[in-house]
Amino acid sequence: MRLEILTPEEMGSVDRKAVDAGPLDGYGLMQNAGAVVAAAILERFAEAEGFLVLCGPGNNGGDGYVVARLLVERGVQVRLFAETEPAAGSDAARARRACPVEPKSYSEFEPVERWLVVDALFGAGLSKPVEGREAAIIERVRTSGLPVVSIDLPSGVSGLTGKPLGAAFQADLTVTFFRKKPGHVLVPGRQMCGELLVADIGIAETTLNRAECKTWENHPALWRAALPEIGISAHKYSRGHVAVISGGATSTGAARLAARGAARAGAGAVTVLSPANALSVNAMHLTSIMLRRADTVEELEAFLSDRGPSGAVLGPGAGTGERTRSFARSLLDRAGAAGGLVFDADAITAFRGDPETLFAMIKASAAQVVLTPHEGEFGRLFPGLEDAPEVSKVERTREAAMRSGAAIVLKGPDTVVAAPDGRAAINVNATQHLATAGSGDVLSGIIAGLMAQTMPAFEAACAGIWLHAEAGRVFGRGLIAEDLPEMLPQVLQSQFPEHVR
Ligand SMILES: NC(=O)C1=CN([C@@H]2O[C@H](COP(=O)(O)OP(=O)(O)OC[C@H]3O[C@@H](n4cnc5c(N)ncnc54)[C@H](OP(=O)(O)O)[C@@H]3O)[C@@H](O)[C@H]2O)[C@H](O)CC1
Numbered sequence: 001m002r003l004e005i006l007t008p009e010e011m012g013s014v015d016r017k018a019v020d021a022g023p024l025d026g027y028g029l030m031q032n033a034g035a036v037v038a039a040a041i042l043e044r045f046a047e048a049e050g051f052l053v054l055c056g057p058g059n060n061g062g063d064g065y066v067v068a069r070l071l072v073e074r075g076v077q078v079r080l081f082a083e084t085e086p087a088a089g090s091d092a093a094r095a096r097r098a099c100p101v102e103p104k105s106y107s108e109f110e111p112v113e114r115w116l117v118v119d120a121l122f123g124a125g126l127s128k129p130v131e132g133r134e135a136a137i138i139e140r141v142r143t144s145g146l147p148v149v150s151i152d153l154p155s156g157v158s159g160l161t162g163k164p165l166g167a168a169f170q171a172d173l174t175v176t177f178f179r180k181k182p183g184h185v186l187v188p189g190r191q192m193c194g195e196l197l198v199a200d201i202g203i204a205e206t207t208l209n210r211a212e213c214k215t216w217e218n219h220p221a222l223w224r225a226a227l228p229e230i231g232i233s234a235h236k237y238s239r240g241h242v243a244v245i246s247g248g249a250t251s252t253g254a255a256r257l258a259a260r261g262a263a264r265a266g267a268g269a270v271t272v273l274s275p276a277n278a279l280s281v282n283a284m285h286l287t288s289i290m291l292r293r294a295d296t297v298e299e300l301e302a303f304l305s306d307r308g309p310s311g312a313v314l315g316p317g318a319g320t321g322e323r324t325r326s327f328a329r330s331l332l333d334r335a336g337a338a339g340g341l342v343f344d345a346d347a348i349t350a351f352r353g354d355p356e357t358l359f360a361m362i363k364a365s366a367a368q369v370v371l372t373p374h375e376g377e378f379g380r381l382f383p384g385l386e387d388a389p390e391v392s393k394v395e396r397t398r399e400a401a402m403r404s405g406a407a408i409v410l411k412g413p414d415t416v417v418a419a420p421d422g423r424a425a426i427n428v429n430a431t432q433h434l435a436t437a438g439s440g441d442v443l444s445g446i447i448a449g450l451m452a453q454t455m456p457a458f459e460a461a462c463a464g465i466w467l468h469a470e471a472g473r474v475f476g477r478g479l480i481a482e483d484l485p486e487m488l489p490q491v492l493q494s495q496f497p498e499h500v501r
């Protein structure tokens with residue numbers, strides 16, 4: 001599977017390496033790019049009665065001239081609109097000369113019913129907000145309702161961030177080349193692409209140095225090999241033991257959701273550590289999951305010494321006060337070399353005034369740590385890395401992982417997972433039904449459940465995100481958080497049959 005995601009800059013360097021290696025030069029790649037786009041258009045939009053091709057000044061426009069020529073050669077009607085001549089001597093200028101259709105200016109653009117728009121204004125080279133005449137034409141196309149096929153990217157969408165820079169097309173189909181770019185998978189770019197086709201244009205696979213790739217689309221192929229195997233001689237503790245810290249009497253549900261997630265993710269034993277005032281409410285709702293009192297650090301540490309859990313979840317419903325901070329310190333201090341810790345929700349917010357202390361403890365700890373913030377929590381822990389129009393979610397998450405020493409799961413419709421060593425994965429199987437109370441608590445339990453079975457932090461986070469999203473996707477409408485753990489057996493058994501021996 002081709003899961004690598006290349007920034008526009010990385011793609012440019014692959015492009016140059018491909019041209020250096022030959023046999024295709026830049027013009028040859030452009031011919032192939034135009035050919036795959038024209039073929040995709042003719043296959044998917046056979047009923048279109050004509051084509052309005054919009055060409056920008058760079059090589060994206062160059063691809064557009066090739067598409068226009070190939071469509072004319074197929075005997076269909078084509079009108080072409082361009083405002084700026086490509087730079088003299090460029091591949092785009094050569095493609096422009098080879099195109100038999102004389103361009104009209106943008107001001108002459110008129111939508112035609114049952115025709116299709118080919119968007120070749122800007123691709124990887126988008127360098128500033130789309131305004132003025134290009135923005136006007138994008139608006140005219142939008143109001144016309146005509147279908148749009150975008151070459152490489154919907155013009156106006158940044159290939160790096162997936163965010164629109166000024167006006168941008170909403171495409172029905174986007175054809176990109178060789179590999180996806182972050183802008184195709186991060187939102188809102190992902191939705192603005194419409195259907196996405198990744199086409200081969202003759203760049204050899206060997207052009208890509210896979211060892212240098214640090215960003216992938218999250219998919220089981222990325223972590224399947226690291227999924228825990230259950231041997232026939234397994235016993236409950238050898239399958240991993242997860243401790244989940246519960247909040248007080250009126251906020252215990254979150255811990256139980258996390259506990260259930262950990263158990264369904266395969267941990268052989270799960271213990272909820274509860275304040276004394278919440279023991280009876282927890283006891284009433286737990287059956288296979290164990291329960292133990294822990295109001296104080298001493299009680300927590302006694303449990304850690306007695307039972308040596310291999311994973312823990314701190315944060316869901318835990319409160320943002322000193323108990324949570326001191327439990328975090330203790331877990332980081334006492335966790336054995338194989339310990340996997342997930343700090344979520346309140347365990348993140350509890351350190352908002354002093355994130356550097358948390359990061360220093362994480363870096364000094366033998367534990368593997370995963371932090372699972374949503375955007376609000378992320379902002380509290382990583383000042384200066386908040387969302388901004390020209391910044392990529394991948395780079396923000398990567399920077400946060402390096403700063404903190406933990407694997408970071410920055411949640412959202414395009415959850416990004418990053419490791420301190422620079423690896424990052426963008427998740428794409430989420431569903432809107434996951435936006436429900438308690439969903440994040442289950443996720444933290446699933447990740448801890450996988451880490452407790454010795455799955456490394458980055459892989460466990462990627463697997464946890466994917467399984468959680470898949471459970472939500474399969475369940476669909478009407479989902480509440482309690483349903484997520486209960487969907488995991490079906491997802492695991494259908495996707496990973498070899499792991500249920
Ligand atoms: N292997 C491949 O992926 C191949 C890709 N091809 C195609 O090439 C483009 C990238 O081409 P490039 O020339 O680098 O860039 P663009 O065509 O996207 O745009 C650059 C020109 O557009 C101007 N620009 C950028 N943003 C704006 C804006 N908002 N308003 C007005 N003008 C804008 C930019 O101007 P500068 O001032 O920044 O210089 C340039 O003039 C890639 O996307 C593919 O479609 C190859 O054809 C085949 C191989």
Ligand SMILES: [K+]
Binds near residue numbers: 119120153155
């Ligand atoms: K485009």
